[in-house]
Amino acid sequence: MAGGGTKSHKLVSYAKYGYMFILPFFLVYGFFMIWPFINTVLLSFKGNGSKVNEWVGFQNYSWLLFGDKSGGRFATGKVHHDAFFDGFGTTVILWAGNFIIQIVLSLLLAVWFSDVRIKIKGTGFFKVVMYLPNIIMAASVAAMFLMIFSNTKYGVINSLAINNGWIKDPIPFMSNKWMVRVIVMFIQAWLWFGNTMLLLLSGIFGIDPSIYEAAAIDGSSGSSTFFRITMPILKPIFLYVVVTSLIGGLQMFDIPYLMHTGNDPNDYLNTVATYIYKHFHKFNNFGFSAAASILLFIVTVLLGMIVMRFNTDATAPKKQRKK
Amino acid sequence: MADSYNQSSSAYKRMIMTHSIIRFIVCVLLSVICLLPIIIILMNGTRSSASIIANGFSIVPGNALSDNWAKLTDPDKGPFSAVYNVWLGYRNSLFISLAATGVAVLFSGLTAYGLTVYHFKLRNFATTFILAVLMIPTQVVSAGFLDFMIKIGWVDNYLPLILPAIASPSTVFFMLQYMRSSFPLDIVEAARIDGSGEVRTFVQIALPILKPAFAVQAIFMFVGNWNNYYTPSIILLSNKLEQRTMSMMIQSVVANDKNIDYGVQYLAIGMSVLPVIIIYLILSKFIVKGIALGAVKG
Incomplete structure (x- = not known):
C-alpha cells in the first residue's frame, strides 16, 4: 500500500493536507453521530415523558431488562419489559424466517448462475429482475403488499380466491399473528434475495476456475464440488452475509412498522426498532427509548466484532489472489 | 466402443439439457414473483375502484387512469x-x-x-x-x-x-x-x-x-x-x-x-415506484455489476 511509496511521501510538510482532507468527515461524524450517541447514553439515565430532565440512574435499564418487581402486572416497568423482549423475539423470528428463505434461494441461484457446464439462458435478465425489488422504497413495498394481502374481500389475493370459488370468506391476513409475520418474512426475502445472490455470486467468481477443472477431472460430482470446494472457499463471504444481515435485521423497522392501514402499527410486528421509534417519536419516552437503543447497540457491537474477525480472515486470501 | 461412447455422451447432453430447462423454469417463476406485485399495482392504478372491487387481480390495464389521476391531484374531486x-x-x-x-x-x-x-x-x-x-x-x-x-x-x-x-x-x-x-x-x-x-x-x-x-x-x-x-x-x-x-x-x-378509493390509492403507490424502476432499467447493467464490485472489494 502507501507504505511502499517513496520517501518524499513522508515529508512532514504534506501531513497537514492529510488532516485537512479528513477533517470534514470527522467534524460531521462527531456532530451527527458521536454527540447524538453520547446524548442517547445520557438520555438513557433520565426519566420519561415530562420527567425528561430527571436523573433516574439505571432504572430504565433495570425495568427494560428485569421488569418492575414492586408494581405488579400493570406496572410501567413490567409493560416496557414485556414490550422490549417481545420486540426482540419478534425481530429475531422475522429475521430468521426471512433469512432462511433468502439464503437458500440466493445460494442456489448463485451456484446455478456460475455453473460453467449447465448454462441458463437469459442470466443477465434474471439478475436484473431479481435485484429490482431492492430498489423500491419500503413505504411503497409495504403499501403494495398491504393492498395485495388486504383483509377485505377486495384485496388482490382474497378477490382472486373468492372469484375463483376457492374460499367463501376473505382470509384475515393482516389480523392473524402468524400469517402477517410470514408475509413480512416473505417481503423481506423478496426485497433482499437478489442482493445476497449477487454478493455470493461475486464470491464464487473470485474462485479460481482451475480448481473446478481439477475437481471435474477427478470425477467430483456436482454436490460434492459444492460442499467440498465452493462452500469452504465461500465461507468468509457467506459468514459476512449472515452476520451483516443479522445486524441489519436487528434494526428491522420499515416494513414491520409500515405494514398497517389506519394510524396504529400492527401489534404482531413490533420489533425492537419500532419500540425505540414509537417511544421517542410518539410518546416522548426518551429514557426507555434511549436505554433500549443502547442495549441494541451493545448486541450490534458484539455481532460486529464477529464480522471484523471474519473480515480480516477474508482479506488474506483475497490479496494473494490479486498478485 | 465408439457406440457406447456416443450413447453416454448423448445421455450426458440430455442430462445437461433437462437440468438447464428446469433451472430456466425456476428462474422464470422467481422473476414472475419479483415482477407480479409491481405489475398488479401499476395495472390497478389504471382501473376504477368499482372494477377493482369486482376483481382485485388484473395484469391488463383498465380505462380509468385519467379519472384516478384527477381524483389524486384535484382537491375538488378527492381528499x-x-x-x-x-x-x-x-x-x-x-x-x-x-x-x-x-x-x-x-x-x-x-x-x-x-x-x-x-x-x-x-x-x-x-x-x-x-x-x-x-x-x-x-x-x-x-x-x-x-x-x-x-x-x-x-x-x-x-x-x-x-x-x-x-x-x-x-x-x-x-x-x-x-x-x-x-x-x-x-x-x-x-x-x-x-x-x-x-x-x-x-x-x-x-x-x-x-x-x-x-x-x-x-x-x-x-x-x-x-x-x-x-x-x-x-x-x-x-x-x-x-x-x-x-x-x-x-x-x-x-x-x-x-x-377509500382503491384505484386512486394504487395509482399513488404506482407513481412512487415508476420513476425508480425506469431509471433502474436504464442503468441496470451498471448497477448489477456495481454490487459485485462492491462485494469483491469490501
Missing part, C-alpha cells in the same frame, strides 16, 4: 391532494437525495484520498475508526439525535437529512478499497513535481480516476436516500405537505382508511 402531491413528493425526495448523494461521494472521496495519499500520525487510527464504525446503524443513536435536533431547532429542516451524508463510513470504506487497488500514488508525485497544488491534484487528477467508484456509490447512496422513510419521518415533525418526502406521502395515503 388525497391534502396528503399526497406527486410533484412535491418527487421534488422533495429528489432534492434531499441528490444533495445527500453529492456531498457523500465528494467528501468520502476526499477522506479516502487523504487517508491513502498522505502519511500522518493519526492516519492508522482514523482508518481503523472508520472501519470500526462501519456497522453502527443510525437507529441506535436516533433518540439522542432527535433530542439534539430539537434543542438546536433543526427539526422541520432538510439540513439534518443532508449534512450527515458527508460522513458516510461505508462509502469511505469502498473508496479506500478502490484507491488501494487502482489509484497509482506515483501520479500524485508527478503532479507535485509539475507544480500542482494538493487540492488541484485531487480535483483534476484524482477525481477523474475515481469516477467509476463515484458512480457506483452515487447510485446506491441515491437509492438509499430516496427510499429512506425513517430519518425524514423523525426530522420533519410537523409533517407539512410541502416538506414531505415521497415515502411519507405514501404512508399517509395508506394510513387514510376513511376515504
Whole structure:
C-alpha cells in the first residue's frame, strides 16, 4: 500500500493536507453521530415523558431488562419489559424466517448462475429482475403488499380466491399473528434475495476456475464440488452475509412498522426498532427509548466484532489472489 | 466402443439439457414473483375502484387512469391532494437525495484520498475508526439525535437529512478499497513535481480516476436516500405537505382508511415506484455489476 511509496511521501510538510482532507468527515461524524450517541447514553439515565430532565440512574435499564418487581402486572416497568423482549423475539423470528428463505434461494441461484457446464439462458435478465425489488422504497413495498394481502374481500389475493370459488370468506391476513409475520418474512426475502445472490455470486467468481477443472477431472460430482470446494472457499463471504444481515435485521423497522392501514402499527410486528421509534417519536419516552437503543447497540457491537474477525480472515486470501 | 461412447455422451447432453430447462423454469417463476406485485399495482392504478372491487387481480390495464389521476391531484374531486402531491413528493425526495448523494461521494472521496495519499500520525487510527464504525446503524443513536435536533431547532429542516451524508463510513470504506487497488500514488508525485497544488491534484487528477467508484456509490447512496422513510419521518415533525418526502406521502395515503378509493390509492403507490424502476432499467447493467464490485472489494 502507501507504505511502499517513496520517501518524499513522508515529508512532514504534506501531513497537514492529510488532516485537512479528513477533517470534514470527522467534524460531521462527531456532530451527527458521536454527540447524538453520547446524548442517547445520557438520555438513557433520565426519566420519561415530562420527567425528561430527571436523573433516574439505571432504572430504565433495570425495568427494560428485569421488569418492575414492586408494581405488579400493570406496572410501567413490567409493560416496557414485556414490550422490549417481545420486540426482540419478534425481530429475531422475522429475521430468521426471512433469512432462511433468502439464503437458500440466493445460494442456489448463485451456484446455478456460475455453473460453467449447465448454462441458463437469459442470466443477465434474471439478475436484473431479481435485484429490482431492492430498489423500491419500503413505504411503497409495504403499501403494495398491504393492498395485495388486504383483509377485505377486495384485496388482490382474497378477490382472486373468492372469484375463483376457492374460499367463501376473505382470509384475515393482516389480523392473524402468524400469517402477517410470514408475509413480512416473505417481503423481506423478496426485497433482499437478489442482493445476497449477487454478493455470493461475486464470491464464487473470485474462485479460481482451475480448481473446478481439477475437481471435474477427478470425477467430483456436482454436490460434492459444492460442499467440498465452493462452500469452504465461500465461507468468509457467506459468514459476512449472515452476520451483516443479522445486524441489519436487528434494526428491522420499515416494513414491520409500515405494514398497517389506519394510524396504529400492527401489534404482531413490533420489533425492537419500532419500540425505540414509537417511544421517542410518539410518546416522548426518551429514557426507555434511549436505554433500549443502547442495549441494541451493545448486541450490534458484539455481532460486529464477529464480522471484523471474519473480515480480516477474508482479506488474506483475497490479496494473494490479486498478485 | 465408439457406440457406447456416443450413447453416454448423448445421455450426458440430455442430462445437461433437462437440468438447464428446469433451472430456466425456476428462474422464470422467481422473476414472475419479483415482477407480479409491481405489475398488479401499476395495472390497478389504471382501473376504477368499482372494477377493482369486482376483481382485485388484473395484469391488463383498465380505462380509468385519467379519472384516478384527477381524483389524486384535484382537491375538488378527492381528499388525497391534502396528503399526497406527486410533484412535491418527487421534488422533495429528489432534492434531499441528490444533495445527500453529492456531498457523500465528494467528501468520502476526499477522506479516502487523504487517508491513502498522505502519511500522518493519526492516519492508522482514523482508518481503523472508520472501519470500526462501519456497522453502527443510525437507529441506535436516533433518540439522542432527535433530542439534539430539537434543542438546536433543526427539526422541520432538510439540513439534518443532508449534512450527515458527508460522513458516510461505508462509502469511505469502498473508496479506500478502490484507491488501494487502482489509484497509482506515483501520479500524485508527478503532479507535485509539475507544480500542482494538493487540492488541484485531487480535483483534476484524482477525481477523474475515481469516477467509476463515484458512480457506483452515487447510485446506491441515491437509492438509499430516496427510499429512506425513517430519518425524514423523525426530522420533519410537523409533517407539512410541502416538506414531505415521497415515502411519507405514501404512508399517509395508506394510513387514510376513511376515504377509500382503491384505484386512486394504487395509482399513488404506482407513481412512487415508476420513476425508480425506469431509471433502474436504464442503468441496470451498471448497477448489477456495481454490487459485485462492491462485494469483491469490501
